[in-house]
Amino acid sequence: MIMEKIELKNVDKTIYREVLDNGLEIIIIPNEKFSKKKNYYFNYGTYYGALNNEFVPKGKNKMTSFPSGIAHFLEHKMFESKDGEKPFDFYARTGSYVNALTSYKNTCYIVTGNKKMKENLEYLLTFVNSPYFTDENVKKEQGIISEEAAMNEDIPDYLAYKTISKNLYKLSHYNTPILGTIESIKSITKEDLYNCYNTFYRPSNMFLVVGGAVSPDEIIKITTDTLKRFSLEKDDNIKVKHYKEPVKVVKEYEEINAPVNIDKLAIGFKMDKDRFPLKNKVILNLYLNMIISLCFGASSSFREMVRKRHLVSRSGYYFQDVDNIITFMVEVDSLNTPVYLKELENYLNNLNIEEEDLERIKKVWISSEVIKTDYADSLVDSVVDDLINYHKVITNYVELIKNMNITTMNEVLRSLDFTNKAIVKVTNNENNSLQSN
Amino acid sequence: MNYIKKDLGAYNLHIIKTNLYKTITVKIFFREEAKKENITKRNFLNRIIMLGSNDYKTKVELTKAEQDLYAVNISCTNRRIGNYLDTGLSLKVLNDKYTEPGNFEKSLDLLDSLIFNPKVTNKAFDEVDFATVYEEYKADLNSLSEDKMTYALIKGLEAIAPNNIVSYRGIGYLEDLEKITKENLYSYYEEVIKHNFVDIFVLGDVEEEYITNIFREKFKINTFKKQPIKALVTPLKSSRIKTVKEDISSEQDNLIVTLNLNNLTDYERNYPLSLYNAILGGGSESLLFREIREKNSLSYYISSTPNKLDNLIIIRGGIARGKSNNAVNIIKKILKDLENGKIDDEQINKAKEYYTSAIDDIIESPFQIIESYYMIELLGVDDIETKRKKMLKVTRDEIIALAKKIKINTIYILEGSDDNGEN
Numbered sequence: 001m002i003m004e005k006i007e008l009k010n011v012d013k014t015i016y017r018e019v020l021d022n023g024l025e026i027i028i029i030p031n032e033k034f035s036k037k038k039n040y041y042f043n044y045g046t047y048y049g050a051l052n053n054e055f056v057p058k059g060k061n062k063m064t065s066f067p068s069g070i071a072h073f074l075e076h077k078m079f080e081s082k083d084g085e086k087p088f089d090f091y092a093r094t095g096s097y098v099n100a101l102t103s104y105k106n107t108c109y110i111v112t113g114n115k116k117m118k119e120n121l122e123y124l125l126t127f128v129n130s131p132y133f134t135d136e137n138v139k140k141e142q143g144i145i146s147e148e149a150a151m152n153e154d155i156p157d158y159l160a161y162k163t164i165s166k167n168l169y170k171l172s173h174y175n176t177p178i179l180g181t182i183e184s185i186k187s188i189t190k191e192d193l194y195n196c197y198n199t200f201y202r203p204s205n206m207f208l209v210v211g212g213a214v215s216p217d218e219i220i221k222i223t224t225d226t227l228k229r230f231s232l233e234k235d236d237n238i239k240v241k242h243y244k245e246p247v248k249v250v251k252e253y254e255e256i257n258a259p260v261n262i263d264k265l266a267i268g269f270k271m272d273k274d275r276f277p278l279k280n281k282v283i284l285n286l287y288l289n290m291i292i293s294l295c296f297g298a299s300s301s302f303r304e305m306v307r308k309r310h311l312v313s314r315s316g317y318y319f320q321d322v323d324n325i326i327t328f329m330v331e332v333d334s335l336n337t338p339v340y341l342k343e344l345e346n347y348l349n350n351l352n353i354e355e356e357d358l359e360r361i362k363k364v365w366i367s368s369e370v371i372k373t374d375y376a377d378s379l380v381d382s383v384v385d386d387l388i389n390y391h392k393v394i395t396n397y398v399e400l401i402k403n404m405n406i407t408t409m410n411e412v413l414r415s416l417d418f419t420n421k422a423i424v425k426v427t428n429n430e431n432n433s434l435q436s437n
Numbered sequence: 438m439n440y441i442k443k444d445l446g447a448y449n450l451h452i453i454k455t456n457l458y459k460t461i462t463v464k465i466f467f468r469e470e471a472k473k474e475n476i477t478k479r480n481f482l483n484r485i486i487m488l489g490s491n492d493y494k495t496k497v498e499l500t501k502a503e504q505d506l507y508a509v510n511i512s513c514t515n516r517r518i519g520n521y522l523d524t525g526l527s528l529k530v531l532n533d534k535y536t537e538p539g540n541f542e543k544s545l546d547l548l549d550s551l552i553f554n555p556k557v558t559n560k561a562f563d564e565v566d567f568a569t570v571y572e573e574y575k576a577d578l579n580s581l582s583e584d585k586m587t588y589a590l591i592k593g594l595e596a597i598a599p600n601n602i603v604s605y606r607g608i609g610y611l612e613d614l615e616k617i618t619k620e621n622l623y624s625y626y627e628e629v630i631k632h633n634f635v636d637i638f639v640l641g642d643v644e645e646e647y648i649t650n651i652f653r654e655k656f657k658i659n660t661f662k663k664q665p666i667k668a669l670v671t672p673l674k675s676s677r678i679k680t681v682k683e684d685i686s687s688e689q690d691n692l693i694v695t696l697n698l699n700n701l702t703d704y705e706r707n708y709p710l711s712l713y714n715a716i717l718g719g720g721s722e723s724l725l726f727r728e729i730r731e732k733n734s735l736s737y738y739i740s741s742t743p744n745k746l747d748n749l750i751i752i753r754g755g756i757a758r759g760k761s762n763n764a765v766n767i768i769k770k771i772l773k774d775l776e777n778g779k780i781d782d783e784q785i786n787k788a789k790e791y792y793t794s795a796i797d798d799i800i801e802s803p804f805q806i807i808e809s810y811y812m813i814e815l816l817g818v819d820d821i822e823t824k825r826k827k828m829l830k831v832t833r834d835e836i837i838a839l840a841k842k843i844k845i846n847t848i849y850i851l852e853g854s855d856d857n858g859e860n
Binding site for chain 2: 037113151301303310
């Protein structure tokens with residue numbers, strides 16, 4: 001077997017890549033030979049998350065819609081086993097850690113440990129390939145997940161985020177929480193789960209990323225041998241319904257009454273991705289993140305101004321990439337909402353970046369690419385992010401960062417459009433009426 | 438990895454030489470006896486010194502300087518360790534090999550400036566910075582009840598005994614914040630610099646002599662030598678189980694159950710206790726997780742943590758609204774079963790595996806390595822390899838003997854209700 005050997009440029013790191021006959025892509029990032037570190041990290045994931053709610057189930061031919069929250073529900077249910085030990089018990093016995101997470105685009109199963117590597121990898125591959133859903137265990141999970149949802153509902157920031165997403169997106173499933181709603185969770189059946197599982201949990205729609213104290217040949221051998229026990233065929237034909245999200249926001253303003261002492265604001269500025277001059281997603285994202293860092297990070301004069309004038313107590317800014325849409329998101333704890341909104345608007349319409357500042361952040365980013373190679377878990381996370389966002393590993397980040405320049409930056413800045421926005425304010429009406437009395 | 442400790446008079450310098458990291462990590466610990474009235478001031482101080490110094494007048498200037506030094510990362514956190522308030526100032530930066538000669542020293546100069554050259558005039562902190570921190574800190578304290586999990590923990594600990602050290606709020610107090618002025622904050626700052634116990638750790642591919650010399654030259658702290666205090670908190674007296682309930686507008690109940698650890702030996706505290714807790718509520722294979730979440734679907738999260746210097750175990754869970762009493766009954770039964778020796782070898786072996794994995798995980802992070810040496814320094818605990826050996830030898834009988842010394846102190850339920858709910 002000849003594995004592909006890939007150099008991560010400028011950071012002295014080699015990674016290995018292999019695609020098995022059944023279509024599973026495997027990326028391995030071993031420690032340096034001299035390393036005494038013992039930890040290893042597995043991330044076994046599927047390109048299936050909360051966004052894929054309408055598709056043609058495997059073996060059927062009709063486009064079918066599924067309850068929201070089902071990808072996350074399925075993730076929980078993979079921790080059941082027909083007979084014998086469940087994953088939590090197995091990994092406790094091997095002194096290791098297991099977890100899973102569902103996002104809009106993917107579901108990942110994660111194992112971390114520093115002993116019994118072979119058994120742990122075999123078991124991971126086995127349990128994710130052995131669904132076992134019954135009416136009874138589905139019902140049990142509805143209780144647990146309802147509590148997870150209730151826990152989130154108690155967080156005002158979550159309430160703000162949930163509402164802004166609903167008010168921003170008309171068609172994209174970004175408009176619904178990953179967990180679904182209490183009602184949708186209760187409507188999920190074991191048949192639904194099997195339909196989703198059989199469609200998306202196939203090697204050609206999955207990846208395995210391994211990092212740390214491992215040898216590439218051994219990983220490939222264990223994986224090939226373990227997966228032989230399951231009848232897995234290469235099958236790339238998954239039909240998922242795609243939406244073209246309209247650019248216009250759904251609802252421009254909403255106020256929610258909740259027992260908060262500080263107002264929470266969530267603001268989304270929705271833009272058509274076609275406006276941007278860069279068609280390469282990786283490079284576009286680098287420029288957008290650079291804007292966040294320079295215009296809203298700790299070195300920005302705007303951040304300093306809003307703190308000194310006591311307009312906000314906490315703030316976060318980021319871009320969200322939603323198919324044909326780019327959304328600039330703002331989430332703040334607001335101390336003076338009218339003035340903050342006015343200042344934000346004014347600032348956004350006059351964004352400006354100096355070349356020397358751009359060059360400084362490039363240096364920062366290159367340093368962090370080097371530091372990252374000290375941590376196998378960060379490398380695994382970063383490769384997984386690349387796979388989820390770009391379906392390939394980006395091997396030349398340092399080079400891409402070095403090539404960033406002020407001319408392109410100015411083009412990106414000019415493409416931003418802050419006219420189409422939605423605002424959500426979580427506020428306590430009782431407090432407000434007290435203050436005005 | 439090679440560890441050296443040097444007594445530099447006012448402080449100990451600990452050097453951990455290793456080629457496992459491309460960075461150099463420095464952590465400076467300041468600690469003093471925990472007094473309730475100092476918690477808020479100390480948090481305030483952390484926030485304000487991170488805004489700048491006389492050399493870096495604004496946060497923008499400071500951030501740019503950090504970025505120019507190849508993104509040196511500086512941070513500051515407070516915590517209580519038993520009877521101590523402990524502050525850790527951390528610095529992490531790429532080794533000069535990967536940047537340019539002198540970058541590490543310049544990074545240290547920056548940290549030095551933040552600690553020893555704060556923006557102060559006429560023995561008072563800068564007015565604008567003071568107001569910024571004040572408003573942000575006040576907002577955080579005012580919105581405490583919005584984070585139900587944290588709020589429940591705070592109130593659950595206060596329900597034990599309001600003025601006992603184990604109940605102190607790490608985040609601080611609004612009424613203490615209101616008493617802070619830019620003048621009395623500066624007096625406290627001077628007190629910290631002059632009187633706190635200090636330990637400095639440096640980890641990376643560094644030369645001992647070089648590091649010793651630059652710290653001798655740059656960190657001229659002159660703390661008065663004082664007798665160290667005992668970190669272990671005096672155990673609470675056991676009495677009847679106290680139950681406290683509070684209503685809040687919330688989708689679920691938040692449950693905090695505190696357990697007293699009565700008359701533990703040092704050995705029990707350092708060894709059987711870790712295993713007992715792992716079995717009780719340490720992870721997703723624990724009894725609490727299995728019984729309350731998996732068998733009864735009452736909860737999404739439920740776990741326990743030992744607070745060994747406070748002689749407490751804290752159980753925390755988000756419980757289906759109105760079902761907290763069911764969860765409490767299950768907890769009581771689990772504790773009783775453990776006391777009666779219902780522990781099998783399988784559970785003990787899992788707990789030991791969990792523990793030895795955690796030991797091997799330490800070298801994955803420079804901060805974890807530093808922390809483990811700091812605990813040896815501060816608490817006189819065994820070194821890592823001794824710990825591993827002793828932990829593997831703990832017997833079932835020792836865990837059961839410990840179980841008999843553990844009793845519920847307080848049950849606190851933050852009950853969810855519909856009032857004030859969302860529209």
